[in-house]
Amino acid sequence: MMRILALGLTLTAAPLAIADSLPAQTLLERMTEATQELDYQGRFLYQLGGEVSTMEIRHAVIDGEQYQRFTHLDGRLVEVLRLGDELVCLHPNGTLTRIDDPDQNLLSFRQRLSSRIPEQYNVLVDGDGRVAGRATTRMRVAPLDNHRYGYRLWLDNESHLLLKSEMVDASGLAMERVEFVTLDLEPDLGESDFELPRVIAERALETVPASRSESIHLEAGWLPRGFHAAEGDWRRVTAERSPVAAQSYSDGLATFTVFVESVASDDIEEGVSRIGPTVAISRVAAAGERTYLLTLVGEIPQPTAERVMEGLGVEVAARP
Incomplete structure (x- = not known):
């Protein structure tokens, strides 16, 4: 994301003459x-x-x-x-x-x-x-x-x-x-x-449908009022890592995404981090015989993100 400073301009609070004509x-x-x-x-x-x-x-x-x-x-x-x-x-x-x-x-x-x-x-x-x-x-x-x-x-x-x-x-x-x-x-x-300059190497990152062999579904026990899940699920795929399923939620303005990936028992990184308004929370969830790492990333208050994470569950089903 871009990073930007305020110059500290002094702004007046006078009413706008155009407010009636341009609401x-x-x-x-x-x-x-x-x-x-x-x-x-x-x-x-x-x-x-x-x-x-x-x-x-x-x-x-x-x-x-x-x-x-x-x-x-x-x-x-x-x-x-x-x-x-x-x-x-x-x-x-x-x-x-x-x-x-x-x-x-x-x-x-x-x-x-x-x-x-x-x-x-x-x-x-x-x-x-x-x-x-x-x-x-x-x-x-x-x-x-x-x-x-x-x-x-x-x-x-x-x-x-x-x-x-x-x-x-x-x-x-x-x-x-x-x-x-x-x-x-x-x-x-x-x-x-x-125009793009000449580069040393190039790779592609695509948003594509989830695997045909299985479906990973997130069940949200609690969402803030007005937030809804985006339609469909998808996976980000790169040459360097395993597929990652994701589900985005939005109230039409604020947005957060929960990423789900299968992990080994010794490959777990739980925790909370913040940079400005962006919060990232990771926790482990079990579904069947597998262990999954859930990571929520978005621009919502940390207490809200933690409450959402507490109610998240993972369901994995074979696709017909």
């Missing part, structure tokens, strides 16, 4: 359209926990397909590109990973956010401000319970692009922050701006 839902819809349909490039800061990175983004629509390129500008060179339905990761060691993602399961928060905010959130127009020298409309997406995080958003008044976002906990503390420092709305981008 919150309309603003979010226009933000989503702008993110997907406009050509733009810029630099932004990303902060996650105590880590800060400087990033560059280029986005263009070419022959009806979205092209996007994220480049780390500090530290070792890392790039992530979206070329239509394909996600490509360029690693610091000169290798490349292609991820086939036709259903766009790996989209970022700003692309998941749309005008249809789940009923577990309250959306408000909250004032105005300035980001990267541009006038913005400030909004709040506030959760109605403690099982999900809230967001503060700053939308560009001219283009409706999301110029700054903060994921906040129940106390209002920003756990993740993204903030543009430059923005060009007429970048004149072409396919050459999204």
Whole structure:
């Protein structure tokens, strides 16, 4: 994930004169359209926990397909590109990973956010401000319970692009922050701006249906209100490791995924870790004669993730 810092701009809390003509839902819809349909490039800061990175983004629509390129500008060179339905990761060691993602399961928060905010959130127009020298409309997406995080958003008044976002906990503390420092709305981008460099090695990571020989099913004893399992199960397959079954859950905005893999009794790593808003919890579960490692990864509060894990069970059945 990208890492980005806030510049500490002072934003006013004055009411918006356009609030009546452009209500919150309309603003979010226009933000989503702008993110997907406009050509733009810029630099932004990303902060996650105590880590800060400087990033560059280029986005263009070419022959009806979205092209996007994220480049780390500090530290070792890392790039992530979206070329239509394909996600490509360029690693610091000169290798490349292609991820086939036709259903766009790996989209970022700003692309998941749309005008249809789940009923577990309250959306408000909250004032105005300035980001990267541009006038913005400030909004709040506030959760109605403690099982999900809230967001503060700053939308560009001219283009409706999301110029700054903060994921906040129940106390209002920003756990993740993204903030543009430059923005060009007429970048004149072409396919050459999204070309891949020569790499040492390349591998593919596909999301494919689960094995025909068996079906791994997760039974969730408890989920926060509004969260539902995504349809179908799938496996990530690489040349380096055994298949891993996974099930994603979402309330329409917040998302977490539970990965399930068969492990040997001496190959078990249980524990909890957090980086900013992202929590990862692993525990062991038995199904029949096998031992499975369950790992939940997502941007939900740790107490909520632990409660979900307590109620998870694994069922394995042979496919007909």
